[in-house]
Amino acid sequence: GDAVARAAASGVLGPEQVVFLHDLLDLPQAGEWHTLYDAMDNAVRNRGKRAVVETLAADACGNGPTMIIVEDLHWADPQVMGYLSAFATAVARGPGLLVMTSRVDSDPLDAAWRASCRGTPFTTIDLGPLRSDEAMTLAGTFVDATQRIALACIARAGGNPLFLEQLLRNAEEGSGESVPATIQSLVLARMDRLAPLDRQAFQAAAVIGQRFGLALLRHLIDQPDYVCDGLVANALVLPEGEDFLFAHALIQEGAYSTSLRARRRELHRRAAGWFAPNDPVLCAQHLDRAEDEQAPRAYLDAATVQRAAYFTDAALRLVQRGLDIAHNNEDRHALMCLKGELQRDLGDIVESIATYRAAVAAAPDETSLCQSQLGLAEGLRVNEGLAEALALLDEARQTAERHDMVPELARLHHLRGNILFPLGKIEECRSGHEQGLVYARRSGLPEAEARALGGLADAAYAQGRMRSAFEYFSRCVALSREHGFGRIEVANRSMVGFSRIYLNEARQAREDGLAAARAAGLVGQPRAEMLSETIGVFASYELGDAKATRAHLDREMRLIRQLGARRFEAQNLEMRARLLIDDGHRREAAVLLREALAICREVGTQFSAPKALGALSRAVEDNVERVQVLTDGASLLSRGAVGHNHLWFYRDAIEAMLSAGDAAGALSYVAALDSYTRAEPLPWADLFAARGRALAAALQGRPDEALRCSLECVRDALADAGFRSFLPAVVEALAA
Template sequence: MFNGITKWLEGLGLGEYANLFAEQRIDQEVLRELTDADLKELGIPLGPRKKLLKAIRSASQDALKSPGPPQAALPPNSSETQPGLSAWERMPGERKPVTMLFADVTGSTALTEKLDAEETHDLLYGATQRMCEAIEKNRGTVCRFMGDGVMAMFGAPVASERHAVDACEAALEMQQAIRDYADDVEARHGSRLQIRVGLHSGEVVVLTVGEGEKADYDASGPTVPIAARMEQVAEPGEVYLTATTQALAAERIEAQTLEPVCVKGISEPLAVFALRRVRSPEEVRADSRRTPFVGRRGELVQFRAMLETCIEEGHGQTIYVRGEPGIGKTRLVEEFARIAAERGVSTHRGLELPFGVGQGQDAIRSLVRGLLGIPIGSGKAVRQLAARTALADSRLDPDQTVFLNDLLNLPQPKELRALYDAMDNPTRNDGKQAVVSSLMIATSSRRPLLAIVEDVHWADAVTLAYLAALAKTVAKCPALLVMTSRIEGDQLGRHWHAGTRDSPFITIDLGPLETQDSVALITEFIEPTDPLAERCLARAGGNPLFLEQLLRSAREGSTVSLPDSIQSLVLARMDRLPAADRRALQVASVIGQRFELGLLRQLLDSPQYDCSVLVERRLVRWDGAVLRFAHALIQEGAYRSLLKRSRRALHVTVGEKMSQSDPVLCARHLDRGDDRRAASAYLTAARAQAVAHELDSALRLTERGLALAVARSERYNLSALEGELRCALGQPDGGIAAYRRALDLARDPIEGVHARIGLAEGLRLTEQHDQLLAVSNEAETLAREHCMNAALARIQQLRGSAHFVRGELKACVQANERSLKYARESGSVEAEAQALSNLADAEYARGRFVSAYAKFARCIELCRAEGLVRIEAANLGMHADGLLYQNRMEAFFAENEAALSLARRLRDPRAEAVALISRCSGLLDVTGDPEAARPAAERCVALARGFGSRSLEAFGLVWCGHVCRLSGERAEAMLNFEAALAICRDQGMEFCGPLVFGGIALTSVDWQQSERALQQADSIIARGCLGHNHLHYYPMAMEASLQHQDWDAATRYAAALEEYTDTEPLPWCTFWSARGRALAEFRRGRRDEGTVQELRRLRDYALKFGLVLARVALDQALDAIDAGSRRNQPTS
């Protein structure tokens, strides 16, 4: 459905709003009802609103269907796709671990020569009857009769952990029964019968033929022929078994190792054993050697001590409980919670799941909802009320509202949406982490709390970062953080611990239960003196989940089967469920570990189904408004019991049900169902995550979609989205590679244009300007042919940015004028704002700073009206420059501070670096305060290096050099200027080459070196360079000339600065030119009234406008004049 909407929007040239429409669940039906007010509330600018409304009004129902949204929520499926749930119910078969037995009579040929057909039949019937009796006595199921032999399985249709031992016992019993029978046959007929028996254990597909009491069972799969092969190689009177069966039954059997045998279809020979005897349970108990158990009492003592310390001293720590599946991690933390409740401590929980978690149900969001007292499954109104309450009672600051809305899955109000959209991913994640930490601190200040996050082994990198932040938080408030994880998959390594800054942390590794603890658990089910209790205790091996499930099986009626694996345990309990509940458990296992009853009812087509039997038998339990499997391994066991084709069919059905409510889970289910629509679903899910600012998640989904995509169009769209995401995440090299793949996949001009624009954006970020211009030329040709005005606007903007950095001023202006024209023709306010920004840069580059300031002002005005915060951030620092050049210093510093603040809030390093360059200029050229400027200059260099801008790095190094020069650190200053010069020689001198040479000239004490530097700078300016070089270089050149007593040079540079801005005079240039001329005249020795008056006027001007550094030399000149006047006065 949303893919169709996307295509419709792209057909209108408004594809940029596809993610917004998908996020707001705008489908075909909703689309026709949209009003101007609706679109305005969505934050869509006026121009696109008009185009949308016109398209909606003019299109008939059929016209809307054609270019856009189809009726189905997903692209239509072909007849070859997976069957639905009803088809699955008709399919026989279930996966189960079993032991297969084959037995065949030998020696029957000699008897048939002596007996007629009826006598032969009766004789062989007697043999097979005895074999069947042995099978059925030992809980086996006869599947087939094959000539003189029989095939049977153990562990199905009713699952049993004992299947290997049962098969061994049946094999030996049938051998004994046939031996007894053979004695009688030999006495009557003079010939002897024998049988061969083969065993092999493994997973099979159990097939049901018929219904009810008339049902028969069969098995298929690789396990079956291997068992048959064991029978074929067995000697008459022997039982041969494979290593798999021997391992499962090893505790109970004695077997002799034989030579390996080859089996067709298996590369390596199979190990073979000859069964000799089955030991009694009493023998096994007498010989058993238990390993020492690791108990729980020590852990509880530890926890109580940590809890008391937390309550008394007001700060806590992190407790990390690790152990194998089923070892009792969940049970232990539940005991922690009970102890905490006794001490008046509140408990809040989060659970990490590998799959099957809906919106708002991940560990961190669950924890946040718990801290705010929001029940699981609560509607938007409840969440909004909780958010308002948290803000009203000062648990959170108003500035954190935007992050809280995200954590509670609440829509952002219009006034916050633009700000949140403009933030980058790390900024949003940091903000949300701060909200969780603030809630933890505020909630624990009222009442100590225990936060529990289970199954951290499933956590992704973003969640691990939250947990590291929480570990730091609990160390400074009355709270404990308890996390659980499997040992295999433990993710809390050195890197994670480094992020906690050595906050208090203790690891508890769980081993098996102590015997007394196991006995205490047994008493909840049966008397500990019951012989079954001892058997359960021995079999469980201290694993509490094994023991609990064994005891539940026994209490539900199974006094014989004693499963020795979780899979068999789950299947054994499932086989005793009513058919409807058994089916429900399997279907629920496909949804995931946590599931909604409503969805399960839909899948079962049973509106009244309530899961009461499953809850009563503790296979699932309620967790707020949703249901959850009692243990992850129960869900896995139920899931594994399904045939692969059944799983796939169910996953597809679940995915289709979730297509509108949860695009991410929809994609994952279609993926697991091997559905051809999975790649397209991943594209939809990734776009939705990108709209929600979950860029890391969006990228992972895109990568998975690419791994599955076969269709060219899917691979194109996914590659283009990957490029966009990687550029947004600060990975421009990866973005370039992705866009190149998209370009290779493009099959029509429109796709080619968009791929080239994305590629050019990546090249802009990495400052590969030659390639950028080449790619944009190709894009422009195609875009012109297809009248793609919005695309042409962006192409010209990218070209203009390249020309700007290269100092190609005429080309820069022309490109940006064309960009503004195309932007206005396209009706895109965003494109117009960006075009104004680039055109202002062009005016700035060619020295028309008044015009540039006006265009920056218009751009910012437009951004603020339309909520284009990120474009505003990129331009606010440059707008502040206009105030600097008007000598409005107070206003400059205020706006520059606002620019820095906005850039830092958005985590926009380029915007911050640009604002820092302006700030350095104000602090050094104006106030002459090197120590105030030092951190700004060093931060600018670090930022530029971080996002790979060599040009801005060189500019930052220039200001680092001036900081050192004004601080008296000449050697260090020269090192900075030389580093900047090396970059300029590599990247081009046009961006800031004259400023580098100006710094060298000012710093050097050697006039010849200074003169050479000035000459090189003059040469660059003569060839053409960016306008800011003129404004800052000429004052440096004047100062250097004055230092070296070259008064003519100082006067020449003053004239050059004034001439450069004669078309658009600037107070900055007028002042510095007049200052240079006046000081040159004074240094020549002129002391006439005109010179003195000019020096005083300039000194007063500098004092009025805060030009501290410029005033120093003026004060010195006037002081010298005053001193001379006093000396020339006659003495009285």
């Protein structure tokens, strides 16, 4: 904690980088950062941690010449290799030096790793065997190098400094004239001269690993007062803080090989019991070395813990090891399902689908089959296999209901609702999420409840029930924030702003969008960031802030092109056209709108085509063409479209009719807007319907006190809401 505070206070790390330092130091995330970190995908977290490592190393070099030493690189996993590339990049800005050692046959510094270091210069030094004179010099530090036993040790070592050092120590201890032939036989010879308890401890320590703690060693040998003085005196282990290290990895390996297999298995089993409460990964690994039948299940538990701690790559490696040794069908199936989940977490949808297909084929019982069908359907939903996904859910539902699998039913109905949404079956989508919410609350799982609320909000938005949508989205975000469900919060946060606009709270909606964009940018969710910029476009346009609208449009378009989100490209062009209409450039606006409609016809008309036709009705100058455009728009609405299309189309149609001097036409669309929101009245719709009625009455030339009162009420309401661009026509009517 103190190190984090110092790094933040010094300004070396930005506020948004502290979250990654917490992860590196295994410290808990606090407050909003816990939620944001949960929302990040694995790649974003890894990039963030590498950037922090690089920043801290570069700062150290900037404060003075720095050397970073990393030994035994051959044991490094991919994540550690990523940190080392960050070190290498930092020291290149110097003055700094990164020194790494590795076995030649396991050297991980391949071409891809070197490329990741962005041009950092490297020098590789291959350490060959000691020359004769060097070996003689080393031998002279132990015994008379000219003695026959010393010469025999030099000859036997073959230039290996570790082997020579241990041979010479063996000679010092008075082992006679014989010279062991291998490291293993040498370790055995030196071990034989240890006191019995030290010998037992030496072998037990080798089971723990290269580094070991005294408390665990005492536990393994049932000697609560044991100390390592004898092992240290014989230079077999070295003190390292509160722990101990074997003098060399080969000594540890040699000691390990001297134990009988049954004894090693028993020691590993005892070590697993020691680690079980606090370190599920080491527990699983020791059970594995003990050849215990519980090892695959332990790997499953360890991987689950690693996933929860955001170590997705490590979790996947643990699952794979569990699968390598699993013989029990239940264990194999559970591991396969988790593997599919992890692959989806990592964005590898194709591999996740393949894994779940194998899990479906290998399911040992009906309930296991249900769980793997849900996982497969989740992948197919992302990969556009919607028909197959629905069929799988129908099968899984029968099993889940028969066995009253409440959490699975909550997930199933949520998933079903999500699949039905893009198919335009909004009422069925809403029903699915309502059932999902019931099961989520029965299961007592807040995450399932938050997902169900988000699904209900989407359905309400699609049906134009914006007040309900706002309430559902707000509850979803609040519940997600309370429990740290970052991915759910970030995905739904911008939608609070979208629905808030229709409550005539556009100013707050714009703030919602800015906060959502910041959060999405921090966690690396470009789609959520794009939606946040979209709400900025909508809110700024409603507020009559053309400059801010253009800025949001530009940022949104960059994200649209990054994602290839063609539906949003069409809407972006439409909103640009609206600004042109407001500036009087109707012909240029019509060109953009026809381009937007061409994209809509390519990717689907339900999302924004009616809204674009509404804008086009304001851009065209020919009355006949305007009527046809509005007829086409109404036809698209009748076939089904997302709720905002109805609201914007009717407002545009009212405006187009008023501009054309057609009061009766304007009133017909006022009636249509009233009808659409009758089931759930909406402040936005009520305001623009009132504006349309008042302006139509003014157009009909019937000025009276009641009309003036209506116009003044509309003027004041528009001003209160901040809808500046819709005020001039009302002010003009009042002045007439």
